[in-house]
Amino acid sequence: PIGYVAAAVEWGEKHGLSLKDLWQSPETRIEHVIGKDIMYFHTLFWPAVLHAAGYSLPSAVHVHGMLTVNGEKMSKSRGTFINAATFADAIDPQALRYYYASKYTAQSHDMDLSFEDFLGRVNGELVNKHANLFSRVSQFLQQKLSGRLGDLPFTAAAAHEPAAATAVQELAIASQxxxxxxxxxxxxxxxxxxxxxxxxxxxxxIGNEYMQAQKPWAQLKEDPEAARLTCTFAANICYALAMYLAPIVPSFAAAGMRVLAAQVPTRQPMDAGHLFKERNRAIGALERLFERIDKKAIESVVAASVQIPAAGPIPAAAVKTQAAAAATLPKTPSAAPEAAAKQAITYDTFAQLDLRVGTVMTAEAVAKSKKLLRLSVDLGEAEPRQIISGLAEAYAAEKLLGRQVVVVANLKPAKIMGHLSQGMVLSAGTPPVLALCGVDGPVPPGTGVS
Incomplete structure (x- = not known):
C-alpha cells in the first residue's frame, strides 16, 4: 500500500500538488479499489496505519471479485494464467479493458473471461457498432463532402430541454x-x-440507425447539404461516444477525437453539456480505430501462456533412500532371457494402449496405507484425473508436485481402498525401489507417448 502513496506523490509532482495536498487534506477524497482477497488488510490494518501516521483515511473501499478464465481458475498448465504482456503481444489491450468493463459491477462478484463471449462482444460492439459509425461518417465526409461539417437545425442548448412533439427529427434524437x-x-x-x-x-x-434511415449516399444526389447535415449530426453522436468511452478505451477515444478534429475539454471532460457543438469546420484525417480480433489470436495467447514445470531429476534424498533400500535386498540369480520375456504381441495390440504425459497437480497420502498416494494429474482434459499409485515408499508426496509422468490413460477405472483411480502412472522397478517414467523435457499435458 505504501506504493499508493508514492504513486500519488509522483503524479502530484507533475501536476503541482504536494503529498499534503493529496494525503493530508480534507479537500481530497480518497477511494480504494481492491480485490476481495485483500479486503481484510485494507479495511482494518491499512486504515489504522494511515490514521497513526496522520494521513487521510479512504472515504470508501470498493471491492471486486476474482477472475476466472472460461469458467475455471487460472491455470499455467492450461495456458489460462495469462500474463498481460503476453496478451498485449497478440491483441490490443483495449479489447480486454472493454470486455472487463462490460462485465464489471459495483458488487464484489467474480468475473469470467470467456474467450467466445470476448470475441463476440468486442467484435460485435466495439468494432461493428462504435468503430463502424466513426468510419461511415468520416469516410463519407472526407470522400464526398470535402471533409467539412455543416450546421445543425437546433442550438446545443435546445438538446438539453425536453423536445416538443413538433421538433425536428434531429433535435428529438439529440435529446435522447x-x-x-x-x-x-x-x-x-x-x-x-x-x-x-x-x-x-x-x-x-441510435447513430447507426440514423445514418441508415437518412441514407446520405442517396441524399447526395439531390441535396448535398442534406447529406452534410446527416453526417454532421452523426459526427456529433460520435463525439459523445468518444467522450464517454475514454475511461474504458482511452486510445480508441483519442483516435476518435482526432478523426473528428475535436478537443476534449480539460475541465469536466465528461459532461453532456459539451454535446452537439461540433459544427461548421473541417474534420481530421481518416484512421482505423480498431481491428477485428481473430480467433487465432486468442489461440496464440493461450499457447504462449502454457507453462509446464520441468520434470526435474529424482530428489537426492529419494535416490539415497532407494540406494540404501536396494542394498538390503537379497541377491537373486538373473532369470534366463526366455523366462523373463513375456509373450510377443503385435503392434496393433500395443497401439491399444493410450499412453500420455501428465503433470502432477496435487499429491497426498492415502489414509491407512503405507504404499499408496492419491494424485491429481493434468492430462490436458477439462478436469485433472485422480490416480491412486503405489509410489509412497519411494516418493514423498510433496516431491511429486509439478513432475511430468507417463500415464496409461485408457485403463478401466477401478476403486482402490475406496478411492476411484482413473489411470496408471508408469514406473520402473518394484517398491521400495522405483523410478518414475517421464520425458526428458517439458511437454503440454496430454501429449501422446508412442
Missing part, C-alpha cells in the same frame, strides 16, 4: 442522446461499468 449521456455519468459515479457499456451500445445504435 443527452439523456443517455446523463445516465452514463451517474453510472460511472456508481461504478456500474457494465451498465455504462450497455448505454453506450444503445447510443451507437
Amino acid at each position: 442522446v443527452v439523456a443517455i449521456g446523463r445516465r452514463i455519468e451517474a453510472l460511472y459515479a456508481a461504478r456500474e461499468m457494465g451498465q455504462v457499456v450497455r448505454e453506450l451500445s444503445a447510443m451507437a445504435d
